Amino acid sequence: MNRPEVLASPLGVAPALPEVAAPRLVNDLLILTKARLSSLVLITTFVGFCMASRDVIDWLLLLHALLGTALVAGSAAVLNQVFETKVDRLMERTKTRPLPSGRMKPASALLIGISLAAAGFVYLATAVNWLTACLAAATLAIYLLLYTPMKRKTSFCIMVGAVSGAIPPIIGWTAARPSIGRGAWILFGVLFLWQIPHFLAIAWMYRDEYAQAGFVMLRKNDICGVKTATESFLFTVALSILTMIPAATGMANAVYLMGALAFDAVLLFCAVQFLLHRTRPSARRLFFATILYLPCLLGLMVFTKA
Numbered sequence: 001m002n003r004p005e006v007l008a009s010p011l012g013v014a015p016a017l018p019e020v021a022a023p024r025l026v027n028d029l030l031i032l033t034k035a036r037l038s039s040l041v042l043i044t045t046f047v048g049f050c051m052a053s054r055d056v057i058d059w060l061l062l063l064h065a066l067l068g069t070a071l072v073a074g075s076a077a078v079l080n081q082v083f084e085t086k087v088d089r090l091m092e093r094t095k096t097r098p099l100p101s102g103r104m105k106p107a108s109a110l111l112i113g114i115s116l117a118a119a120g121f122v123y124l125a126t127a128v129n130w131l132t133a134c135l136a137a138a139t140l141a142i143y144l145l146l147y148t149p150m151k152r153k154t155s156f157c158i159m160v161g162a163v164s165g166a167i168p169p170i171i172g173w174t175a176a177r178p179s180i181g182r183g184a185w186i187l188f189g190v191l192f193l194w195q196i197p198h199f200l201a202i203a204w205m206y207r208d209e210y211a212q213a214g215f216v217m218l219r220k221n222d223i224c225g226v227k228t229a230t231e232s233f234l235f236t237v238a239l240s241i242l243t244m245i246p247a248a249t250g251m252a253n254a255v256y257l258m259g260a261l262a263f264d265a266v267l268l269f270c271a272v273q274f275l276l277h278r279t280r281p282s283a284r285r286l287f288f289a290t291i292l293y294l295p296c297l298l299g300l301m302v303f304t305k306a
Contacts, residue, residue, distance in 0.1 A: 032077065042073070044191060044298065047298045048175075048176075051302065053176045061175065062175070068124035069120070072116070072117060073120075075120060078113035079117070082099065082106055082109050085099040085100055087214065091213050093209065117140060121137055135167055135171045136171055139168065155220075158200065162191075162199070165191060165195050166189070169184065189242050194290060197286060200229075201284070204278070226278070228278075229271075237268070237271075239267070240268060243263075243297060244261075246301055250306050251305065252301050255300075256301055259300045263296055267286075
């Protein structure tokens with residue numbers, strides 16, 4: 001995909017962009033920072049902050065926490081794509097991204113990613129607190145230094161990636177109160193367990209593309225998907241059990257418990273269907289079930305906070 005070169009300045013943006021290039025540039029930046037994925041990070045950070053707030057929510061402090069977290073999340077997405085540019089060229093669903101398609105230079109993206117990371121860390125350290133900033137930095141380090149290279153070596157990378165993805169609610173929690181309490185660990189556990197069936201469903205749907213690109217996202221010799229589907233089911237069961245704890249510990253009320261039971265039942269049904277059939281449609285249903293499940297569960301938790 002050859003397009004007119006518009007990269008001239010250190011940030012990868014020409015000093016004077018033609019009108020037709022501006023929307024394309026904005027779209028490329030949204031793709032580069034994985035805006036939709038970053039929004040999920042912000043949602044879980046928001047939930048952590050709300051659950052940790054004792055009485056009245058400090059909206060200004062919440063805004064600071066979300067802004068700093070957004071900067072770090074954006075940097076993780078950018079730097080991940082810098083590291084995986086060559087691999088992204090091999091997969092149909094990623095080859096049109098700004099870097100593999102050649103619309104943006106790796107050096108420009110690298111500068112953007114590093115700048116976002118530095119700005120996010122400094123902002124959280126000064127506007128929120130040091131613990132929150134360090135947690136954000138740890139999330140970035142786990143994602144880039146452990147998860148990203150492990151994707152080409154072992155399927156255990158999904159577990160490591162889930163750790164990185166489960167830290168944002170703790171970031172929100174420590175932004176509201178600078179300590180990691182029991183509630184923060186419960187939120188961490190919910191996010192960690194949720195990510196396993198979510199990403200295994202994706203890995204099964206795109207297993208051929210991942211294999212072609214050299215990513216080891218599934219267990220070895222799992223041709224029929226038995227190991228993948230079984231693991232998805234077991235983690236879904238564990239997630240269902242863990243989601244009962246907020247009601248048992250007083251984090252949420254009985255309304256939450258009833259809602260969580262209903263959400264868990266739907267997710268378990270989809271996990272069982274994937275276990276029984278192990279087809280792309282069953283994996284796709286599980287994937288979409290996880291997409292709907294998380295905001296519903298976390299939203300209910302916030303609204304029924306005890």
